[in-house]
Amino acid sequence: MKTRYSFGGDEHIFVEVDEEMSLDAFFKSLSMTNAVRESQIRGVTEVCPANASFQVKFDPDVIHPDDMLKEIQSLEAAAEKADSVIKTRIVEIPVYYQDPWTHETLMRFRERHQDPNSTDIEYAASINGYGSVDDFIKAHSGSPWFVSMVGFVAGLPFLYQMVDRPRQIEVPKYLRPRTDTPKLTVGYGGCFSCIYSVRGAGGYQMFGVTPMPIYDPQQEISYLREFMCFFNPGDIVKWKPINRDEYDAAVEDVDAGRFMPRMADVTFDLEKFNADNDGYNAKLEEALNGH
CATH class of the missing domain: 3.30.1360.40 (Gyrase A; domain 2)
Structure with missing residues (x-):
C-alpha cells in the first residue's frame, strides 16, 4: 500500500x-x-x-x-x-427489510434512481447477481460487518462487509441525492452499508430500518445514557432480519426502556481473519450466541 x-x-x-x-x-x-x-x-x-x-x-x-x-x-x-489485534465487541442489529417507510420514501425519489422501475433492494439484488431479494437479504445479513468509521452525520456508522472481495456487495449511490431519508434507515453506497442516525438528505440505497436508536443527544435511551453515540470504529455488526411484529415489539421495548442490544466482547485478529474469513466469522457469531 x-x-x-x-x-x-x-x-x-x-x-x-x-x-x-x-x-x-x-x-x-x-x-x-x-x-x-x-x-x-x-x-x-x-x-x-x-x-x-x-x-x-x-x-x-x-x-x-x-x-x-x-x-x-x-x-x-x-x-x-503494529499488531493487528484489537479488543472490541460484536453487536446484533435487528433490521426490518423492505419496510413501508423507506419504501414510501424511495418511491418519491424514483426519478433520481438508476432504475426507476424497481425498488432499491431489487436493483441491488439484480446488479449483484442474486436471483431474488430474499437471496440478497441472506447475503447482506449472512456475514458480520466491520465499523470502519463513525461520522459525517453524528453517530452514523460506515460498515464494511467481512467477506473476501469477490463476494462483497457493491451498489452505487443514487444518481442525485434525496432530500429525505427516514431515521434509522439501513442504507448502502459503494462498498459500505450504513445506518442513518437521524432523518435527513442522503444518497445511499435504502434496504430497511432498524428499531434500535444509535444516537441520542438527550441520553435518555437506556443503553445510550453514558455516551450519546452507540458505535465506535472497530465494532463488529451482525444484522438480524425481523418482521413487522418483531419491529413493533422492539420499538415498544425501546420506548419502555427495556431494549438492550445483544452483544459480546471479542478480540479481533486481522491475520487470523485473513487466513480464514468464513471460519473466523463463525467464531465471532459463536461469541455473540454465547457459545
Missing part, C-alpha cells in the same frame, strides 16, 4: 493509506492515528480517522506544516508492523 500525504490549507494534513478500502488499510490507518495521539506531537489539535485515511489538524503558529508532515511520516513504518 502506498500512503499519500497532502496538505489541507495551513492547518491540516490528509493521509490516504490506500485508494481502496480494506481491513488492512483500516488497521494501518488506526495504528497511525493512535501513534499520532500517543506521540503528543506539539501543535496537534485534532485527529480525525476515516475508513482508510485520516486527517490531522494542527496549529501552524506552534509547528510548521513541513515539520508536522515529517513527524507523521516518521510514524508510518512502525504502524505497518
Whole structure:
C-alpha cells in the first residue's frame, strides 16, 4: 500500500493509506492515528480517522506544516508492523427489510434512481447477481460487518462487509441525492452499508430500518445514557432480519426502556481473519450466541 500525504490549507494534513478500502488499510490507518495521539506531537489539535485515511489538524503558529508532515511520516513504518489485534465487541442489529417507510420514501425519489422501475433492494439484488431479494437479504445479513468509521452525520456508522472481495456487495449511490431519508434507515453506497442516525438528505440505497436508536443527544435511551453515540470504529455488526411484529415489539421495548442490544466482547485478529474469513466469522457469531 502506498500512503499519500497532502496538505489541507495551513492547518491540516490528509493521509490516504490506500485508494481502496480494506481491513488492512483500516488497521494501518488506526495504528497511525493512535501513534499520532500517543506521540503528543506539539501543535496537534485534532485527529480525525476515516475508513482508510485520516486527517490531522494542527496549529501552524506552534509547528510548521513541513515539520508536522515529517513527524507523521516518521510514524508510518512502525504502524505497518503494529499488531493487528484489537479488543472490541460484536453487536446484533435487528433490521426490518423492505419496510413501508423507506419504501414510501424511495418511491418519491424514483426519478433520481438508476432504475426507476424497481425498488432499491431489487436493483441491488439484480446488479449483484442474486436471483431474488430474499437471496440478497441472506447475503447482506449472512456475514458480520466491520465499523470502519463513525461520522459525517453524528453517530452514523460506515460498515464494511467481512467477506473476501469477490463476494462483497457493491451498489452505487443514487444518481442525485434525496432530500429525505427516514431515521434509522439501513442504507448502502459503494462498498459500505450504513445506518442513518437521524432523518435527513442522503444518497445511499435504502434496504430497511432498524428499531434500535444509535444516537441520542438527550441520553435518555437506556443503553445510550453514558455516551450519546452507540458505535465506535472497530465494532463488529451482525444484522438480524425481523418482521413487522418483531419491529413493533422492539420499538415498544425501546420506548419502555427495556431494549438492550445483544452483544459480546471479542478480540479481533486481522491475520487470523485473513487466513480464514468464513471460519473466523463463525467464531465471532459463536461469541455473540454465547457459545
